[in-house]
Amino acid sequence: MTTDIHQRSRDDKPRVIRAVVFDLDDTLYAExxxxxxxxxxxxxxxxxxxxxxxxxxxxxxxxxxxxxxxxxxxxxxxxxxxxxxxxxxxxxxxxxxxHKPTIALSEHADAALSRLKGRYKLGVISDGFLDAQSAKIEALGLHERMDEIIITDELGREFWKPHTRAFECMSERLGVEPSACAYVADNPAKDFIAPRKLGWRTIQILQKDGIYWDQDAPDGGAPDFVISCLDRLEDCLG
Ligand SMILES: [Mg+2]
Incomplete structure (x- = not known):
């Protein structure tokens, strides 16, 4: 797997990232x-x-x-x-x-979470049905590894991505201003619209075995960075 970083847009001024928030499916494990x-x-x-x-x-x-x-x-x-x-x-x-799923964090996700722990606030924002997403989070042991987890379905079906509500809640709960938050996710069709609107940094993990990696980004929904492996995540956070 290649690990090239493609930077699609550039911040005008350097920003310090203090919170890294992840999508769940096909970002932290294989859907x-x-x-x-x-x-x-x-x-x-x-x-x-x-x-x-x-x-x-x-x-x-x-x-x-x-x-x-x-x-x-x-x-x-x-x-x-x-x-x-x-x-x-x-x-x-x-x-x-x-059902109680048999799933595991990807090797690269597991390693990235270990590296980032203590250096950044960590969170998950995930779409999907509440019962299914809750069971996945439990199976992956994410409550022990994240500071905050928001399943958008908890807020209501109308607040699934690309609504901004979950991202606003996450920023507030973590106590980190939007410009110091980064969102890491796989699906350009819906994942980056809301965080970009709020001024978050956005990073696409290109999972070629994933289900949605080849979706097109709508206007205003393209990620700031594209990486093909979470081993390179910190290169997008500086
Ligand atoms: Mg996903």
């Missing part, structure tokens, strides 16, 4: 691992209807890697000759979102 973990949970929980859990799990993984990524459960039921039963799909989704 694909969460999906695969969820499929295993669903296959086990619905074995009575879906049959052999391992066969079912493998097929869901294949569907996730195909054009059916956004409708894995629907496609699975269709292929199994089961009609698309809305109630069954709702229960499968509930199991998926509430």
């Amino acid at each position: 694909r691992d969460y999906a695969l973990s969820g499929f295993a949970a669903v296959a086990q929980a619905f074995a009575g209807t879906l049959g052999d859990p391992e066969t079912c799990r493998l097929r869901m993984c294949q569907l996730f890697d195909s054009e059916h990524r956004r409708r894995v459960f629907n496609q699975l039921l269709r292929e199994m000759g089961l009609k698309e039963d809305d109630k069954l799909i709702t229960r499968m989704i509930k199991t998926y979102r509430s």
Whole structure:
């Protein structure tokens, strides 16, 4: 993996960064691992209807890697000759979102958090459904490693990114002015609009195995820096 830093815009004057806030999915761990973990949970929980859990799990993984990524459960039921039963799909989704995931911080994220601890205030701002994101945060042990964690869903669906509310709350809770905050995330389509509006520094981690790395940034949503590995994060904080 290359570790080149692409700087897309430059601050007019040097700023001291005192808080580093991270997105969760595909920034601190591989979101694909969460999906695969969820499929295993669903296959086990619905074995009575879906049959052999391992066969079912493998097929869901294949569907996730195909054009059916956004409708894995629907496609699975269709292929199994089961009609698309809305109630069954709702229960499968509930199991998926509430399962206890088997996921781990990426090696580079783990190392970066250890390096930054004590030198910067650390936080997480994550979109996504509250139950699912809470379970991920628990599984990753992030309460012990972060000063503040905000799941935007706690504030209300209308405050998901790109709303600025979570970023304003984070800055206040950490006691760090917006210009001294940095946000590290993977998805240019939605992650950098709000922090840029508030004057935060923005850093994209380019996860080529990630789900959203190739999204286009809307006007005003391009990151200040793009890095391909969190090993280079401090180069963007000086
Ligand atoms: Mg993400």
